[in-house]
Amino acid sequence: MTLAAETAKPTRRPFLLRWIDGLRPSSIVVPTFLVAWSLLVLLPLLVIVVFSFFSVKYYKVVYSPTFETWESLINSGRWLSAVRTLRVAVTMTVIELLLAFPFALWLAKGCRSKYVKAAIITLLTIPFFLDASSRIIVWRSILGANGAVNSLLMWLGVTDAPIEWLLYSEFAVHFGLIGTHFPTMVFPIFLSCALIDNDYIAASQDLGARPSQTLFTVIIPLALPGIVAGIVFTLVPLMAAFVEPQLLGGGFVDLLGNSVNSALQQLKYPTAAALSTFVVALLGICLAVLILVLRKRADISAMFVAMKR
Amino acid sequence: MTDDTTKANGLSRRDFLGSTLSVGAMGLAASMMPGMDQAAWAASNEVSLYGVTTAQLKDWSRMTDSIGLTMNYTPTNADIGIFMRDVMGNNLGATQDIFIFDGGSEDLLGPEGFYAEIVEDHPELTLWERTPDSWKRANFLRADDKQFGVPVIGNGDAFGYFPEKIGASPDGMDEVPWTTFFEGEDVRGRVAIDRSWLQSMSETANFLKHHGRLDVEDPADLPPEAARTVADYLVERKRAGQFRTIFTAFEEQVQLFSNREADMINCWEPAVKEANNALGPDTVIYAFTVEGYYLWGHGAHVASAAMERDNVDNIYKMLNYFLGGEYRAYQAKERGYAGPNMDLGVKYAEENGWSEEDIAELKWTEEKVARKFQKPFSCKVVPENAGVMEEEWQRFLNA
Amino acid sequence: MTTAPPASPILEIIDAVHVYDDVVALDGVSITAAPGEFLTILGESGSGKTTLLRIISGLETPYSVRVLRLGGVDVRDTPAFKRNCTTVFQNYALFPHMSVGENVAYGLKVRGTPASERETRSREALRLVQLEDMYDRRVHQLSGGQRQRVALARALVPQPDILLLDEPLGALDERLRVDMQVELMGLQKTLGTTFVYITHSQEEALTMSDRILLMRHGKIEQTGTPTDIFDRPVSAFAARFMGVDNCFEGDLISLDGERADVMVGGERLAGRWSGKRKPKAGEKVAIGMRAEWLTLADTAPDRDDINVLPCRGDGAIYKGKYLDRTVDTGVAPMKARIWDVASAVPEPSFVWWKKDDCIVMNA
Structure with missing residues (x-):
């Protein structure tokens, strides 16, 4: 792009506007993005991988390559926390999906009142504003041995002794995670459902499809981009869940975030790096599987083309 | 001294690089240091202090009235990793005069040249001489036979319990064995244990050592085999269902007691105070134990770099203040922590017209801490085997 | 030609009333259609003609209706998917995630027709609208006119008793529209299906219909054959x-x-x-x-x-x-x-x- 030629043009507009107009996605934006992305994402990732092959002696990193950190990761069972985290994250993502999809669909298509819809969307954003600890800590007094739930159950005579597994258990952690990660699943699905033309749904019914057939053959395929986005936006933060396992798991549900934190508190960067590497690898495998499964079922890229209409 | 400083600088630069890389890699935000600037220490009467929140007075203006110094206190939490990173990696000595942290950090930061040796005969340190050795010569203030810190506050940590649950005397004067904590049938499934391995592993090791089940020199610094034995024991107790929960935060300790979710917790003493505010006086007792305590003390350390600056006299004046009656009396009143020269605290209270009750409380604090300090075991915040211990602790958590 | 409906109408609505958010869309509308009839509902936008169509197809439940029969069967409580009538939507509403063939076969697929029969009948329907080559195309590769024909084929494949067409030619250009008019009429004669056709164009209505129903403000202004209405407007x-x-x-x-x-x-x-x-x-x-x-x-x-x-x-x-x-x-x-x-x-x-x-x- 020659600036001189640009400036010589009779109509003079602010430089920035002309510059923006002159941008071509293929020639500038894409390479810039790729370079920035590799610098911002890949480089730190690489540093992390490299770091995992160092070790720590008395709070100081020893910069000589060793498998020590990886060995200790296995010997201490620390890698289990990564696997456990993945298990919890995947389970929670499935639970959230099952909860969020009907809700999002109702919100997008079933809820007639604009005011109710706006109110619900506002309510859904509340978890983003509240501090996680203060939100979660309430559950402790509700789920505890002497908490509201147990008191009620005992008063009703449903049980004689308090149900211990309500708190400080995997159940409690899952329960606590539901609220936190619900919005990230609902919003993308809500958006993609809202974008589905009502006529598609009408056409499906009209052609004789039962509601379940309409759901599985029209609504879900068309909402798939939102569902995939919801899964990614929910699964990934779930891998970093920290507060809920700490506050509701009672230390019995040791997840990745807690394990990394513990390592960092001792300045064990290589351990944290090895854990992170392990998790990134696990996540990569998960997403690859997701993509492979979806590719078999439907062509996502074609769907985005189709959605333009 | 010059030699030390060079060493510190050389090391800090190299480590700065390492830690910056790590920080970048981990995506950790560098800790923010509000109100910190190069000119801060130059102000004639101001002393800059970076330390744990527990050492703070609620109102430092009293100190200004008494000795004419102003306090510029930057609080940090009790996270040794962050503290180390700040002192070593971020070279805080350039701006801070005094560091206050759990005694033990001098094991690493003293010999590495970040802390200056205490000048015991400094003219401003008038109270040093009269300070009892049990405080000033404590392990957690010294390294390599050198004095790197001045005692500030301290206590012996054990556990809190509901006396009626284990049939103990409600006056709280019984010595309760750690055996009850780890193996007591009465409290099976009702024990909460601290997630801090530093505290919990050391306490377990001390208990095992006391009963001849573990051969280790320092229960607070466990070499690999000892760490494994301790972790094995804890895993065994965890599987036996001894523990209700592994807690993390101070408020959790309070909540566990006040909800009666746990019957025995190796908590901090202030948690018992808080819980009793809700449950009634002496409902929960902070234990005297058979096997010993996790004895800790905060040390005030002088930054090596500060010794090159022109406010050394003020720094020592402030160190002396920490040994004096006013600080002692208010620390005990506000937090229930003891410290060196408790008698000066009592004297200060009497002279300043404190109530009988408050004075009695001060005396009891002194008596209590003295009793605890008769037992042998004490803590170490930077054990040499920290890496191994942390790793073994993960095994316990993941079991 | 007579304006009176035959004895057994395939469609019968008496006194349909519908209201959207306090706006009366239908105000006591009654219509009938004989088997094989080409009935056109003519009216300006907002006259309630689409609402009427949606009530017939079952996509809209009327606020009240005295009689609503399709093929003599009361369908007041029958959901849309159980009614044997299909719609050609104004914007075609072809499923974007399916190929042309899948779109056309959809009505058969949801009825559980075996795949081989599905394909045969879909290809046949596509041949009827002269798009037999487009079976494997994606919807977004088609032109407006082609989409219109696919929509038509898709609606015809399940062999409905009544085909509902909601301004199907509205988005086409002039020449294509005239061609399609002729094609639609031919198709209707061939299949003998009852067509209920919505339009706002009097020319379309006059050309194609057996009978025209002129709507105004949710009411029927006049019913009659094209000549009737053309020669003897009532208002x-x-x-x-x-x-x-x-x-x-x-x-x-x-x-x-x-x-x-x-x-x-x-x-x-x-x-x-x-x-x-x-x-x-x-x-x-x-x-x-x-x-x-x-x-x-x-x-x-x-x-x-x-x-x-x-x-x-x-x-x-x-x-x-x-x-x-x-x-x-x-x-x-x-x-x-x-x-x-x-x-x-x-x-x-x-x-x-x-x-x-x-x-x-x-x-």
Whole structure:
């Protein structure tokens, strides 16, 4: 792009506007993005991988390559926390999906009142504003041995002794995670459902499809981009869940975030790096599987083309 | 001294690089240091202090009235990793005069040249001489036979319990064995244990050592085999269902007691105070134990770099203040922590017209801490085997 | 041709009422359709014609309806997917995530028809709309006209009793529209399916329908065969909709059988009564005449079967095949259509038309 030629043009507009107009996605934006992305994402990732092959002696990193950190990761069972985290994250993502999809669909298509819809969307954003600890800590007094739930159950005579597994258990952690990660699943699905033309749904019914057939053959395929986005936006933060396992798991549900934190508190960067590497690898495998499964079922890229209409 | 400083600088630069890389890699935000600037220490009467929140007075203006110094206190939490990173990696000595942290950090930061040796005969340190050795010569203030810190506050940590649950005397004067904590049938499934391995592993090791089940020199610094034995024991107790929960935060300790979710917790003493505010006086007792305590003390350390600056006299004046009656009396009143020269605290209270009750409380604090300090075991915040211990602790958590 | 529905209608609605957010969309509408009939619902946008269609298909549940029968069966509580009628949507609503073939086969797939039969019948339907080569295409690769045909094929494949078409030609350009009109009519004759066709174009309605239902503000204004409605609009609204260019209000002087005398702007005009409710003398009525029936002349012919008004030339619009001339009469400006431009009077002094070509209706 020659600036001189640009400036010589009779109509003079602010430089920035002309510059923006002159941008071509293929020639500038894409390479810039790729370079920035590799610098911002890949480089730190690489540093992390490299770091995992160092070790720590008395709070100081020893910069000589060793498998020590990886060995200790296995010997201490620390890698289990990564696997456990993945298990919890995947389970929670499935639970959230099952909860969020009907809700999002109702919100997008079933809820007639604009005011109710706006109110619900506002309510859904509340978890983003509240501090996680203060939100979660309430559950402790509700789920505890002497908490509201147990008191009620005992008063009703449903049980004689308090149900211990309500708190400080995997159940409690899952329960606590539901609220936190619900919005990230609902919003993308809500958006993609809202974008589905009502006529598609009408056409499906009209052609004789039962509601379940309409759901599985029209609504879900068309909402798939939102569902995939919801899964990614929910699964990934779930891998970093920290507060809920700490506050509701009672230390019995040791997840990745807690394990990394513990390592960092001792300045064990290589351990944290090895854990992170392990998790990134696990996540990569998960997403690859997701993509492979979806590719078999439907062509996502074609769907985005189709959605333009 | 010059030699030390060079060493510190050389090391800090190299480590700065390492830690910056790590920080970048981990995506950790560098800790923010509000109100910190190069000119801060130059102000004639101001002393800059970076330390744990527990050492703070609620109102430092009293100190200004008494000795004419102003306090510029930057609080940090009790996270040794962050503290180390700040002192070593971020070279805080350039701006801070005094560091206050759990005694033990001098094991690493003293010999590495970040802390200056205490000048015991400094003219401003008038109270040093009269300070009892049990405080000033404590392990957690010294390294390599050198004095790197001045005692500030301290206590012996054990556990809190509901006396009626284990049939103990409600006056709280019984010595309760750690055996009850780890193996007591009465409290099976009702024990909460601290997630801090530093505290919990050391306490377990001390208990095992006391009963001849573990051969280790320092229960607070466990070499690999000892760490494994301790972790094995804890895993065994965890599987036996001894523990209700592994807690993390101070408020959790309070909540566990006040909800009666746990019957025995190796908590901090202030948690018992808080819980009793809700449950009634002496409902929960902070234990005297058979096997010993996790004895800790905060040390005030002088930054090596500060010794090159022109406010050394003020720094020592402030160190002396920490040994004096006013600080002692208010620390005990506000937090229930003891410290060196408790008698000066009592004297200060009497002279300043404190109530009988408050004075009695001060005396009891002194008596209590003295009793605890008769037992042998004490803590170490930077054990040499920290890496191994942390790793073994993960095994316990993941079991 | 008769306006009366046959004995066993395939579609029967009596007194349908529907309301959207306090707006009355249908106000007591009753219609019937005979098997194999091409019924057109004609009306402006907002007249309630789409609502009516959606009530037939079951996509909308009416606020109230006395009778709603499809093929003699009460379907008031039958959901859309169980009704044997399909719709060609205005924007086609082809599923974007399916190929053309999958779209067409959809109605069979959801009914559990075996795959092989599905394909045969879908290809057959595509052949019917001349798109047999497009079976494997993606929807977004098709042109507007092709999409329209796919939508048609998709709706026909399940062999519905009634095919509902919601302004299906609205988005097509002029020439394609004319072709499609012919094609649709041919298809309807071939299949013998009842078509209920929605349009706002009187030309489409007149060309294609067996019967037209003219709607206005959620009510039926007039029902009848195209000729009926074209020749005998019952109201000024119907007349204007049917392209009666000159339409004025006047006072009825007398009504004697078919013959009505009306006073308009001080002139006495005579015409044939085509309104619904017979008015009394002195009531307001509408009088209308098509532009093509008006003759412009220098002198007024001396006949008593015509209305004559003095006029002055005003403006002219050349339309290619004809010339639209506006003249100013004492009554109102009027439009006359002149086909033979060459022999047209340049400065007319009179406009006249036959009394039989002048219609008098309810205002």
